[in-house]
Amino acid sequence: MDVSHLLDGLNDAQREAVSAPPGHYLILAGAGSGKTRVLTHRIGWLTQVEGVPPWAILSVTFTNKAAGEMRSRLDGIVPGGTQGLTVGTFHGIAHRLLRRHWREAGLVEGFQILDSDDQQRIIKRVVAGMGLDEARFPPRQAAWQINQWKDEGKRPDSIEHRDHPVTRTFVEIYKAYEQQCQRAGLVDFAELLLRAHELWLKDPYVLKHYQDRWRYLLIDEFQDTNTLQYAWIRVLAGSTGQVFVVGDDDQAIYGWRGAKVENVQQFLRDFPGAKTIRLEQNYRSTSTILKAANAVIARNGGRLGKQLWTDGDEGDRIALYAAYNEQDEARFVIERIREYIAEHGNARDCAILYRSNAQSRNFEEQLIQRNLPYRVYGGLRFFERAEIKDALAYLRLASNRHDDAAFERAVNTPTRGIGDRTLDELRRRARQDGSSMWEAVLNEIAMGSLAGRAKNALRSFIALIDEMHRTFRGGDAAADDAPAGLDLAEQIEHAITHTGLRDFYENDKRGNGEARVENLDELVNVASRFEMTPEDTDAGLNELSAFLSHAALEAGEGQGEAWDDCVQLMTLHSAKGLEFPIVFLVGMEEGLFPSQRSTEEENRLEEERRLAYVGITRARQKLYVSHAESRRMHGTEMLARPSRFLGEIPPELIDELRPRVQVSRPAYADRFAGGGGGGFEEPMPVKLGQRVSHPKFGEGTIVSAEGAGAHMRVQVNFEDEGSKWLVYAYANLTAL
DNA sequence: CGAGTTAGACTTTTT
DNA sequence: GTCTAACTCG
Secondary structure (H helix, E strand, O other), X not given: OOOHHHHOOOOHHHXXXXXXXXXXXXXXXXXXXXXXXXXXXXXXXXXXXXXXXXHHEEEXXXXXXXXXHHHHHHHHHOOOOOOXXXXXXXXXXXXXXXXXXXXXXXXXXXXXXXXXXXXXXXXXXXXXXXOOOOOOXXXXXXXXXXXXXXXXXXXXXXXXXXXXXXXXXXXXXXHHHHHHHHHHOEEEHHHHHHHHHHHHHHOHHHHHHHHHHOOEEEEOOXXXXXXXXXXXXXXXXXXXXXXXXXXXXXXXXXXXXXXXOHXXXXXXXXXXXXXXXXEOEOOOOOHHHHHHHHHHHOOOOOOOOOOOEOOOOOOOOEEEEEEEEXXXXXXXXXXXXXXXXXXXXXXXXXXXXXXXXXXXHHHHHHHHHOOOOEEEOOOOOHHHOHHHHHHHHHHHHHHOOOOHHHHHHHOOXXXXXXXXXHHHHHHHHHHHHOOXXXXXXXXXXXXXOOOHHHHHHHHHHHXXXXXXXXXXXXXXXXXXXXXXXXOHHHHHHHHHHHOOHHHHHHOOOOOOHHHHHHHHHHHHHHHHHOOOOHHHHHOOOOHHHHHHHHHHHOOOOOOOOOOOOOEEEEEHHHHOOOOEEEEEEOOOEOEEOOEHXXXXXXXXXXXXXHHHHHHHOOEEEEEEEEEEEEEEEOOEEEEOOEOHHHHOOXXXXXXXXXXXXXXXXXXXXXHOOOOOOOOOEOOOOOXXXXXXXXXXXXXXXXXXXXXXXXXXXXXXXXXXXXXXXXXXXXXXXXXX
C-alpha cells in the first residue's frame, strides 16, 4: 500500500512523530508547527502502516470543534478508513460510556446533563435550603469549589477539612448537591468525567473491556488536561495502552480552571520510556513575529524549552500604537482594517484580540459606524439562551418529572401565577420529604395546604406537563405499544405553543421578544435536522434524550456564519488554535493585560505571558499591538502604563506608529512597566476647576483634560485669551 | 403575585 | 457603563 501521502511534505520532526515505532510519545508542538497534521497523519500511519484496526484508536480533544476538525481532516487522509475510530471530547466520550453503563455507574436510565447555569441554580437552592447565608457561602463560589473538587477526583468523604468550619460547610453543600442531582437524575460536566473514572476503578470488567479495545490513545492539547482527565488517561492506558500526547507547555492558558501544565512533566515520569519530540518549525508567521514571541516567552521559567523558527520571510515590523484612550485605539484599528480591505484584503483576514470580553464594545461601535461587517466570538451560545432553555426545560420535565432544575425553570415561565411564596413552600416540602418538586406539588395539592389561587395554577401546570407527556408518546391511551406520537421537531413545536412560551415572548415588550421568537423557531428547525448517532441508538436513548444531551454537550455557536467575510473579534483565550493574516493585539496595558489580579502571583503572571505568546503567534503576516493611555473601566476613567509584555518585545522589531512629540531621551524602555507596581492609577495629576497660571496666556481655570502621561492635554479657560487646549507636559502651568 | 427600581459586580471558557 | 439579581410597591 502506498503510504507516501502520510509522510510527504512533512519535516523531519513531524515525520519522526508520525512514523514513530510503538511506545509512548510526548509531542511538544509549538504554535503553528503542524500539530493537527501530525495527529491525523499519525492515525493514518497506525491504521495503514501498522495495521491497527480503527476501533482500537481513541483520539481525545477538548472541544467539539477540534473533534470535528479532526474528523474532517481524517477523511482526507484515510478515506473511509475511520470506521470505528473514536474521536471525541473527554466529556463526549465519558457521556457515551455512562449511557451504556448507566446501571454500573449508579445512574438512572435517561439521566440528563446539567450545564453550568443549571448547576449554579441547583446549588443556590441547596445553599438556601440548608439555611445558610448566601453572602457567606456564595453559590457561585460553592459551584466553583465543587467543580474543583470533582476535577481533582474528590468526593465529599475524601475531602480533608480538619475542622475548618468554612470548608466543612462547603463539603456539606457538595454532599447535599450530590444527593439532589442523584435524585433528579442529573449529571453535571465534571460529574461525567468523575463517574466514568470511578466506573473504571470499581468495575474491573468494564475497565478491561475498554483497555483491551482502545490500545492507542491520542490526546490533543495535553497541556490543558486537569487532574481528573490525566487520571482518566492513565487508568485507560493501563499497562498496555500506547499514549501519544500532543501539547505545548507555552500555550497552557487554562490553569485558572484547573488545567495542570505539570501533567506534561508528570507524563514523562508516569510513562517510562516516553519519548519527547519537538516540533519547532513554524509554518505560520513571519520571522519577525516569531522572534517577538520567542523573546516574550523566554522570560518564563520552568519551560520544557522550545524555540520556534521559520525559513519564511522576515516580514514587516510589529506596529505599536499608543492611543490616547480606548476610542482612539478603536479608531486606529478600524482605520488600518479599512485600508487593508481597500487595498487587497478580506475583512475576515483581520482579527482583533483582547484580554476581556468587555473590550469588544468600543470596536463594535466603530465597526458599526464604519459599516464594516464583524463577528464577535464567544458570548451567549444558542442552547444557552434563556428562551431555548425555557423550551428545553418543558421537554426535560415531560421526559423526567423529577428533574428539579427543569421544574424550577418551567414552572413560572411564562408567568402563570406561581410565585416565590408558593415555590418556597414547595421547596420546603420537597426537602422535608426528600422528594422532587413535582412530588411535592402532588403532595401539597393532596393535603390541601395551598392557597386556592396557587393550587389552581399548579394543577393546570401539572395537567399541562401530563398532557405534553401523553401527546409525545402518541395516543391518549399512553400504552407503550401505541403508535409513535410526535417526532422531535413536532414535540418542540408543541411545547413552545402549548406552554404559552411563544405568546409570552411575542408579547414581551423588553424589545428583544421578536428575536427570541425567531430563536424558538430556529430550535424547531435544529430539531428537525437532528439525527441520532449510532452511539445514541446503541445506548438505548430516545430521540428526545439524545437531543437534550446534545444540547448540553454542544451548546452551539454564538452567532452568524463563521465564514462570512467579517472582521473577527475575540478574546485571546478563544483565539487559541486559530490564525489570521492580520492581528491586532489591543489593550496591552498593565492591569488589563496582564490583568491586575495576575500580577500578584508569579505563576499567574507567567500564564498571562503565555497568553501574550498565544496572541502574538496568531498572526501570520502582520501584527499590530496597541495600548491606551486612558481607558474607561467599570465606569470610571483610568490611566494605565503600557503592558510589560510590550517591553519584552525586542525594540528593533517594533515600529512606533505615533512617536511622541517630546522625545527628549530614547525613553523607549522605561515607558513600559518594569517589575511590579503600576497598573491603573487614578487619573489626572491636575484637578478640574484648578486655577492655573500660564507664562503667555495668564491666569485661567482647568475645565477639561484628556489623555495621559506625555500626551495629557488640558483645556484651560483663560481670563483674557479664552479657552485653549494645551499639552500639559509643555504648557508649563503653575497651580495657583 | 408581578412590574418597576435600585444595589452590586466585573478576567479568561469548554464541556 | 451595563448586566443581573434582589428588593419594594401597587
